[in-house]
Amino acid sequence: MKWIFRLIGILILVVIVTGGALFFLPGERIAAIAADRISAMTGRKVELSGKTKISFYPVLGISTGAVTIANADWSDAGPMLTAKSLKVGVDATVLFGGEIKITGLEVVEPQVLLELSKTGEVNWELGVEGVSTVTSTVEDQPATSSALALTLDRALIKGATVRYVDHGTGNELVLKNSDFDLRWPAYQGNATFEAVLRPTGSEINITGQLGNAGNFIAGGVSDMQAKIIAPGGSMSFIGQGGVQPQLAGRISADLSDTGKFMSALGLSAAEIPKGLGQAVMMQANLTVTPDLRVSLRDITLQLDQNKFTGAADIILGGDRPKVNAQLKAGALDLSAVASGNSEDGSASAASVGWSKTPIDVSALSLADGEVALVADSLDLGTFNFGKTRIMASNDRSRAVFDLRELSGYGGVVTGQFVANNRSGLSVGGDIKASGIDMQAFLTDAAGISRFSAKGNAAFKFLGAGQSVDAIMKSLNGSASVNTGKGHISGFDLDKLMRSGNGTGGTTVFDKMSASFNIKDGNMYNNDLLMLLPLARATGEGRIGLGAQDIDYMFTPVLLEGSNFRGLAIPVRITGPWANTRIRPDMEKAIEMNLKEEKRKLKAMAKDEITGLIQKELGLAPQEGQPTDGAAGTGGQQPEPSLEETLMDGLLNLLK
Numbered sequence: 060m061k062w063i064f065r066l067i068g069i070l071i072l073v074v075i076v077t078g079g080a081l082f083f084l085p086g087e088r089i090a091a092i093a094a095d096r097i098s099a100m101t102g103r104k105v106e107l108s109g110k111t112k113i114s115f116y117p118v119l120g121i122s123t124g125a126v127t128i129a130n131a132d133w134s135d136a137g138p139m140l141t142a143k144s145l146k147v148g149v150d151a152t153v154l155f156g157g158e159i160k161i162t163g164l165e166v167v168e169p170q171v172l173l174e175l176s177k178t179g180e181v182n183w184e185l186g187v188e189g190v191s192t193v194t195s196t197v198e199d200q201p202a203t204s205s206a207l208a209l210t211l212d213r214a215l216i217k218g219a220t221v222r223y224v225d226h227g228t229g230n231e232l233v234l235k236n237s238d239f240d241l242r243w244p245a246y247q248g249n250a251t252f253e254a255v256l257r258p259t260g261s262e263i264n265i266t267g268q269l270g271n272a273g274n275f276i277a278g279g280v281s282d283m284q285a286k287i288i289a290p291g292g293s294m295s296f297i298g299q300g301g302v303q304p305q306l307a308g309r310i311s312a313d314l315s316d317t318g319k320f321m322s323a324l325g326l327s328a329a330e331i332p333k334g335l336g337q338a339v340m341m342q343a344n345l346t347v348t349p350d351l352r353v354s355l356r357d358i359t360l361q362l363d364q365n366k367f368t369g370a371a372d373i374i375l376g377g378d379r380p381k382v383n384a385q386l387k388a389g390a391l392d393l394s395a396v397a398s399g400n401s402e403d404g405s406a407s408a409a410s411v412g413w414s415k416t417p418i419d420v421s422a423l424s425l426a427d428g429e430v431a432l433v434a435d436s437l438d439l440g441t442f443n444f445g446k447t448r449i450m451a452s453n454d455r456s457r458a459v460f461d462l463r464e465l466s467g468y469g470g471v472v473t474g475q476f477v478a479n480n481r482s483g484l485s486v487g488g489d490i491k492a493s494g495i496d497m498q499a500f501l502t503d504a505a506g507i508s509r510f511s512a513k514g515n516a517a518f519k520f521l522g523a524g525q526s527v528d529a530i531m532k533s534l535n536g537s538a539s540v541n542t543g544k545g546h547i548s549g550f551d552l553d554k555l556m557r558s559g560n561g562t563g564g565t566t567v568f569d570k571m572s573a574s575f576n577i578k579d580g581n582m583y584n585n586d587l588l589m590l591l592p593l594a595r596a597t598g599e600g601r602i603g604l605g606a607q608d609i610d611y612m613f614t615p616v617l618l619e620g621s622n623f624r625g626l627a628i629p630v631r632i633t634g635p636w637a638n639t640r641i642r643p644d645m646e647k648a649i650e651m652n653l654k655e656e657k658r659k660l661k662a663m664a665k666d667e668i669t670g671l672i673q674k675e676l677g678l679a680p681q682e683g684q685p686t687d688g689a690a691g692t693g694g695q696q697p698e699p700s701l702e703e704t705l706m707d708g709l710l711n712l713l714k
Contacts, residue, residue: 512545
């Protein structure tokens with residue numbers, strides 16, 4: 060705001076330097092003299108062109124044509140200010156008293172260029188000191204500025220274009236077709252302002268006031284209020300501030316559509332998932348220091364359905380803001396974030412497959428920092444947890460979530476989850492779970508509700524893709540699980556092994572363990588071991604994490620006892636997670652359980668075939684010679700084998 064007062068100060072000099080010549084010179088001559096005097100006082104070349112008119116009644120004033128104010132010496136970007144016309148009115152009764160009371164100031168279609176050099180210089184710092192208070196001249200008081208006091212009934216700027224260029228960062232902001240209305244009736248008193256900005260075409264209305272405009276201009280602190288109303292919501296501030304900049308007060312925001320509000324301000328609006336601020340309500344105590352450090356205390360924040368309290372510190376210098384915050388939440392719903400759906404993340408994975416909606420994580424590039432979060436509960440759409448403690452950090456679009464505590468499913472989950480969007484989205488993690496209710500967990504994770512036990516699990520993974528579906532189909536890593544006592548509903552293993560019919564019922568087991576290798580979205584296992592009261596079971600096969608299907612062979616074996624020998628009945632589990640099929644594999648069962656019978660039958664068949672061949676060839680074993688051609692004992696030469704004998708017989712047939 061200080062640059063506005065600086066520019067107004069220059070324009071007011073037009074009146075000051077022409078006041079003494081109003082009665083004696085023509086308008087054009089007055090304009091030339093005024094331009095020369097202002098150039099000398101400010102160090103900037105000023106040009107007043109076009110027809111200059113002087114009025115004496117009812118308002119003492121001057122109007123000119125085009126106005127041009129040169130830029131700083133270090134800039135080569137052209138004039139700092141140009142305007143189509145200028146009108147200034149003054150109160151003649153105070154002109155001769157050493158004060159300037161402006162009754163009206165109107166600037167039409169000004170083009171303002173504001174620049175910040177690479178070395179930190181600004182082009183709006185001018186040699187204009189004509190806006191200081193008139194001070195006492197008592198001998199025993201310190202000497203102070205004797206510049207003229209200034210008041211302004213109203214300054215009206217229409218159709219302004221303000222262009223701000225930061226040569227250090229390369230950033231540029233252009234505000235076109237902007238209007239300003241400033242009222243400042245007392246120098247050390249209240250000043251009110253209204254502005255209409257149109258950075259993207261939509262109107263942004265800014266209103267506010269300064270408690271002590273003179274002190275504010277001089278670099279001091281003044282009470283202030285400001286409010287911004289734009290499409291999508293509003294923001295307001297009540298407190299104190301200065302031009303350094305520095306602020307201290309209460310800030311509030313009520314945004315019904317955050318994306319629309321940011322777009323109206325000309326800011327890039329990344330797609331915000333539901334739960335992270337599509338709509339925002341916020342109040343906090345705000346402090347801003349001259350080095351652009353922002354402190355927020357006593358925060359009450361609502362992002363859509365999620366409510367937070369806490370504190371935050373923000374450093375605005377650098378390529379990106381850096382945030383350090385501590386937040387507390389009640390029931391935290393991030394289901395849409397986890398699903399990649401900005402509207403509704405409640406769809407069941409087991410019934411419709413993984414979401415193919417593109418995941419927009421461009422928000423990771425907006426700021427770096429660390430956020431400590433404590434929540435009473437956490438809803439991730441697929442998974443639900445109770446007490447939650449998470450430390451989240453972000454560095455150049457790589458977010459790391461340190462899971463200090465996720466209480467849920469009867470146990471605790473700890474570990475780390477990483478989302479990296481530096482060159483396309485990839486996710487990875489190293490998660491450990493202890494004391495988990497496997498039935499509740501597998502129901503949420505995969506729609507599998509038949510397996511019930513308390514257990515521990517570990518999961519390391521890495522996947523890449525722009526949707527949950529793509530990530531799940533690209534997963535690589537490892538996993539392991541072990542449990543205590545539990546049961547599998549849907550079939551009775553004991554009944555199956557005794558009668559061959561295991562439909563319905565429940566299988567009870569004492570413990571289970573397994574490890575998995577994950578490749579391209581599939582989990583492969585070959586070491587499942589489950590101990591049952593009268594049996595043990597092994598397993599091997601594939602679980603499709605990406606395709607949400609399964610092809611797994613589960614093989615229970617009865618323990619050998621006095622009344623029965625070991626019996627194996629493989630059970631094959633196949634199909635999609637939403638409709639798995641469990642059935643005994645009888646072909647495999649016959650192969651596994653009749654090995655001995657098959658060996659005996661094979662030997663009997665071999666003897667029978669050998670006898671038939673010998674009979675057809677006219678061969679007969681010698682007395683005491685085994686039919687299988689086994690060698691004799693002692694020092695005698697070993698007899699020829701059966702194969703050799705048969706070969707000799709076949710050769711004789713060919714002679």
